[in-house]
Amino acid sequence: MDSTYIGSFGRLKVYETEFFSRQQIDQMLSMSDPKDVSAFLYNGPYREDFDSLSAIFKDPELTEMAVNRHMVRNNRIALFSVPPLAKNAITAYLSKWDIENIKTVISAKFLGHGIRDAEPFLISFRDVPLGIMTGTLTNEDYRNMINLSNIEAILNYLARFGYGTYMMQFLEDYRKTGDISPMLYSLDRYYYMNLISSLKYYRGDEGPVLNYVRSEIDRQNIVTMLKGKVLKIPFERMTSGIMEGGNISTGKLREIYSSQDVISVVDSLKPYYDLEPQKKEYQESNDLYHFDIALRNIIAKRYMDTMSMLPLSLDSIFYFILKSEFERHNVRTIYLSKVNGMPREIAEKLLITEMV
Template sequence: MNSGYSGSYGKVRVNMVDFLPQDFYFKALEMSTLDEITQALSGTSYKEDIDALSPSYSNPELLEMAINRHLLKKNRLALATPPPMAIELMKAYFSKWDIENIKSVISSKLLDYKLKENETFLMSFRDIPLGLFSGNLTHEDFVNIMSLGTVREIFNYLAKFGYGTYLLQFIGDQDGSGAVSPLFSALDDYYYSRLFAQMKFVNGDEGPLFRYFAGEIDRRNIMLSLKARVLDIKFDIVKSDIISGGFIPVDKYREFFDSASVDEMGGKIKPFYDLEEPLEAYRANDSLNSFDTYLKKINYRKYMPVLRTQAMSLGSIFSFIFTAEKERENLRAIVMGKAYSLRNERIREIMTVG
């Protein structure tokens, strides 16, 4: 327990009561229309978000925007709470939103499609929110980035934030018109390297948080491996995309790739993660989404109880952040599932309740 976190802990503790109860998601699943869900959310802490956006948007965009806006407020609260020794770590964590948006902008340049923005979100050409402006780059920064002509120019602009200098080494003498996979993997590697580096300078009680992020790296690498198996992509092609820092040693992935099927790969991963539950879902629907959801769930359930009990610590702040993110994921799964007329059983498969 660190008294430097006392103010932070008090703020997040008070705001924990705003989170939706678990049974809200299951009740929302049984609702027939998005308007019913909107009405139900208007009786919660989402009321202000819905009221602010309803003059300009209708469903499903209204709910999508309100859910994202609500998370943005939670993120700002969390970023305003940590003591000085944790500020750089918090910035490193929230840079994931920058990276998500940078990936979208790079893709738009290479695929020649337009993006738009408003004060809170990066938008697709269909006015669908893509990413939050919730990192270290501002709305103005993304306006400037989107106005640039090439990927190299984007990297040069990003150099002052650290991303660009790191990424320039991956495009060599080209103008950035090649494959995006190495660039995106480089961004992920930069993100986790910076995150782990900042954790070394905090308080000494960040062990559970370190292990949580190691589990997230495993999830990323496992999903990359499963997708490659389905597409019959060889290990040598994607080996540079596998990043270190997880519980599974990087050299183990070569063994995983020596599999004739997703089932066989799942069996080889079993010493680290028992994937029988998502394998059953995959056999039924040929979708890899169940693996991603399952790995999110087990990581969340393993470390969240520990983080929640770390009163007046970094863990207490991150438990607040992770709870807010899981709430967003579950609500978005329901909203988009209803918007696309998915069966409730299918929506449950992509929810991370718990």
């Protein structure tokens, strides 16, 4: 235990009481009208987030942005709770939202959309993306980028922050093929490379966080492989989307990918992640999301309990951040399921329930 975490642990424990319980998640699932879900959120801990955005946005964008803003408020609480020596690890993790925002901007530019179309998908706090708190991108940067003439100009703009320089290696391929996916995958590799290097052992008890991150790399690699198998893409063509640093080596992933089809790949993954229950769902629906959600739940179950039992450590702060992240995922999923008229039984299968 590290006494420098005492203050932050106490503050975060107070805010943890605001996370929704399983009973409250069930209440939202039972609602049929998305307005009822919005009202439930407004009458709970999300009131400030709705009030700050209601003069500018209307539903469904209002509720989506309020949910995003609430998560960023929690992240901000965590960021300003960390001891100085732990701040690099937290800021490295939270830069994932910079990555997501950059992907949104590049995708919007690729599709010919403007800032108004992209803005509801940016993760922001009081009109300021999370990056401003980690010393990187501001809201003005995102507006500047979306107003640039093309993707190459966006990469040049991002070069000053490091992201663009790393992505430039895929620019020639983009010019030849018009495919932006290798550039987007490169952002993930850049992110995880920096994150793992920042997770240096402070007191020797941050192992669960590092293991969680390595497992998240596995998840993304597995999902990429399953998509590739559906599309019958050779492994060599997917290497830009496969990341180093996970628990399963690239060589082993290549071996697993040589399996005949999606089900065979899933069978080969069983020593690492047991996805047996999801095979039947996939065979009935041909939807890969069953595997992705199952992986998220498996990883949460493996590491979150351990993080919660190490109170005076980096683990306790990551536990709070991840709880907030899972709540965002669940609330957005429930709300959008009501907007789109999705049956409850389907929406429920899309939730991360291991930590609720």
